[in-house]
Amino acid sequence: MSDLKLFSMPSSxxxxxxxxxxxxLGMAYTHIPCEVCTPALEKAKEDGSLPHGKLPALHLTDGAVLTESSAILWHLATGTKFLPADPMTQARILEWMFFEQNRMENVIAIRASLNSYSHLSNQATPERMAELEQAGIALFELLEKHLxxxxxxxxxxxxxxxxxxxxYTHSSGTRGGYEMSPFPAIASWCDxxxxxxxxxxxDHQP
Ligand SMILES: N[C@@H](CCC(=O)N[C@@H](CS)C(=O)NCC(=O)O)C(=O)O
Known part of the structure; x- marks a missing residue:
């Protein structure tokens, strides 16, 4: 049995x-930071530590490797208070996790990446940023109503x-450049x- 190991991108x-x-959950693990555009990320890709070529990747103590953040969250939370056993509650949790990956991530996270990673700045055209801003606001309106x-x-x-x-939502203002003041329920939920x-x-590194 080896240690639980997480390959993760500090800024992601x-x-x-x-x-x-x-x-x-108070779980001990070894953290292997692989920041974008660093040799550590290239090495992890080359040596097979990232089966899908993406982060995060969790190496379990039995040698299995799990990728996709939602799958990893589900696995770690199973049997804990963060994933109640009731089937309808679980379906609702999945509903939002799919929503996050399919609707939020490709707008909110992309705008934050274009805003904050210098190697992507050539893709941050005014048109693209404005399009992502409008799409993000529509998503925040939906989330504001829910929360x-x-x-x-x-x-x-x-x-x-x-x-x-x-x-990603918590840093939409600072990293994504969204004006978040119209969304007080989202701010209270973040708090x-x-x-x-x-x-x-x-930015806390284990
Ligand atoms: N849906 C995947 C997305 C994984 C993903 O795209 N990870 C990015 C960081 S957010 C990555 O590994 N980028 C490095 C690269 O593509 O070289 C998840 O939630 O785990």
């Missing part, structure tokens, strides 16, 4: 989701739906997540 929301849950009516994304306690949705025990910020 998808990797952050996994680091955040591991912290909240205006409840405390957590699903049910009455924080779950991996909150962690998945928080991964509730930040107040949870063993919360860590994106």
């Amino acid at each position: 929301g998808n990797s952050y989701k996994v680091r955040l849950l591991l912290s909240m 205006g009516e409840r405390t957590w994304m699903v049910g009455s306690s924080p779950s991996i739906a909150d962690i998945a949705m928080f991964g 509730r997540i930040k107040a949870l025990p063993d919360f860590i910020a994106l």
Whole structure:
């Protein structure tokens, strides 16, 4: 049996989701940081540590390797308070996790990447940024309505739906360049997540 090992990108929301849950679960692991455009990332790709060529990748103690942040969150949260056993609650959690990957990530995370990674700046044309801004605002309006009516994304306690949705949403203003003041329910929800025990910020490195 080897240690639990996480290959993760320090600046990435998808990797952050996994680091955040591991912290909240109090799980010990070895962190292998692989930042974008660094030799560490190239090495991890070349030596087979990233079966799909992407981060995060969790190397389990039995040698299995799990990729895709949502699958990793689901695996780690199984049997914990972050993934209640009730089937309808689980379906709702999946609903938001798919929403995050299919609707949010390709707008919010892309705008943040174009805004903050210098190697992508040539793709950050005014037209593309404006298009992503409008698409993001429509998503935040939807999320604002949802969170205006409840405390957590699903049910009455924080779950991996909150962690998945928080991964990029929390830094939409600072990294994505979105004006977030019209969305107070989203801000309050972010504050509730930040107040949870063993919360860590994106830039906290294990
Ligand atoms: N849907 C995947 C996305 C994985 C992904 O695209 N990871 C990016 C960072 S957010 C990555 O590995 N980029 C490095 C590269 O493509 O070379 C997940 O949620 O894990």
